[in-house]
Amino acid sequence: MEDAEVVLRRAPLFEGLDEESARALRRQMPDVKLSRGEHLFMEGQEGDKLYIVLDGKLKLTRAAADGRENLLSVLGPGEMFGELSLFDPRPRTASVSAITDATLAGLAHDALRAWLRDHPDVSIHMLQALARRLRRANDVVADLVFTDVPGRVAKNLLDLADRFGEQERDGLHVHHDLTQEELAQLVGASRETVNKALADFAARGWIQLSAKSVLLLDTDRLRKRAS
Amino acid sequence: MEDAEVVLRRAPLFEGLDEESARALRRQMPDVKLSRGEHLFMEGQEGDKLYIVLDGKLKLTRAAADGRENLLSVLGPGEMFGELSLFDPRPRTASVSAITDATLAGLAHDALRAWLRDHPDVSIHMLQALARRLRRANDVVADLVFTDVPGRVAKNLLDLADRFGEQERDGLHVHHDLTQEELAQLVGASRETVNKALADFAARGWIQLSAKSVLLLDTDRLRKRAS
DNA sequence: TCCGGAATGTGATCCCGCGCACATCTGTTG
DNA sequence: CAACAGATGTGCGCGGGATCACATTCCGGA
Secondary structure (H helix, E strand, O other): OOOHHHHHOOOHHHOOOOHHHHHHHHHOOOEEEEOOOOEEEOOOOOOOEEEEEEEOOEEEEEEOOOOOEEEEEEEOOOOEEOOHHHHOOOOOOOEEEEOOOEEEEEEEHHHHHHHHHHOHHHHHHHHHHHHHHHHHHHHHHHHHHHOOHHHHHHHHHHHHHHHHEEEEOOEEEEOOOOOHHHHHHHHOOOHHHHHHHHHHHHHOOOEEEEOOEEEEOOHHHHHHHHO | OOOHHHHHOOOHHHOOOOHHHHHHHHHOOOEEEEOOOOEEEOOOOOOOEEEEEEEOOEEEEEEOOOOOEEEEEEEOOOOEEOOHHHHOOOOOOOEEEEOOOEEEEEEEHHHHHHHHHHOHHHHHHHHHHHHHHHHHHHHHHHHHHHOOHHHHHHHHHHHHHHHHEEEEOOEEEEOOOOOHHHHHHHHOOOHHHHHHHHHHHHHOOOEEEEOOEEEEOOHHHHHHHHO
16 A cells, blocks of 8 residues: 555645645544445435545445446545535435445544635635546536447546556556446446447457456557547 | 626625625626627637626537537526636636527636635635536436436426426426427437427426427426436 | 355347438528 | 528337346355
8 A cells, every 4th residue: 555645645635735734634634444345425324524545446326216326436546535515515425335445534524614714725726626527527428428338438448547557568457446347337338238348349359358457458449449 | 687796696606705895806707798699618718717697598518529419508697607627727628608698797717716815715615516516417427327318308307497497377487498409418318309208298298398498287297207 | 175146258139219201380581 | 471491290210238048257255
């Protein structure tokens, strides 16, 4: 695991802070540990904390009435989440659970409010973070409307690669830690259809499949298929 | 047209401001007038202004490479838009054009920055506004994944009703000012399929169609169909 | 080390919604 | 007010993708 303090510095909440302030803020954020599969919070609960991922991966999901699930995003080290219920005081609209063992830093609602009051420039960085996420959300909508399932699979693979990929001799290795079921929920399609798209990409030599990870061999072709 | 100053007060940017400050801010926001069909800005342009709608309706659209369009949202009086490129300094990711004659108030990038610096509590309201929009965007994603076209049509009608509907003797009248083509782009479906859904709702007596508006007769049934 | 349940791979079938082709039916403009 | 373009209504066929139904493989725990 990377050094927690280094990871924290990547989060919008800590952007532009001097050493001193960063340490002060960090003291208000106790660590939370989760084991693989464990839930941090569930849709519908009151939300009074914001979190930053220190280590591991989490998933942010929404459930439909009939039990089907939709995976809004995969969260890795340095990423912030859970702040929506703070600014817009309503119950959580998504659940969060760990897809690997994970460590988080949590900041209470009231502490954040006080912090923003005393450090006005921090809210600018928070605005930036929300603006980026809003753009992203609009991209996802556009993809769902315009792009077919294989295209969305390709796009999501490239996106995961950007965030979790490691260049190796034989290709770009992406440890996404997702089952195909989860990948399908992320793409917004059925598990079977996603599996067939992956099998097709593999047959073409664009990727190589293994458990909870993919090796990207031809990102150019994938990129072309995605657009 | 409602009084411009009254409408402005509904925008997040003006929330919680005293008379004095509101007037000062207003002086920095010159009016912009658009005629029906006119474009305010296009996808890909540099964005250096934020706007608040004073009167009329606008649409926020995204285009795919092949020319197909997606309608992200319909903007009415009191609504703010165009702020994303300010916080996340990249070209505009959507185009805006007037669906009726409209009047806007525009605030330049630099003026906003300065304003936020001098009035730190305003950024809290901006954060609230973005948080709400992010939730909304996630709702749209969930609908695209889980709900069929007639369901999405019903949901969008109810949503438009919330924002533009007027209760009358015979029902809830919604002047959305959209063509069925535009409604289809909002729903994320083809014009034909949306038309058939509307015709079906009308045949069941749930709604009554007229040009650029709908009369909702049975919102309960619609709500049930939407979920 | 063996077992059982989950995660994968892959066909067969069905159906929603798109695209195309028209026939109205507006309402806008010369 | 004529005439034309754009908006609306509706049928039909096709195809992408969901759903169902298995076979197979993988993996973690007793």
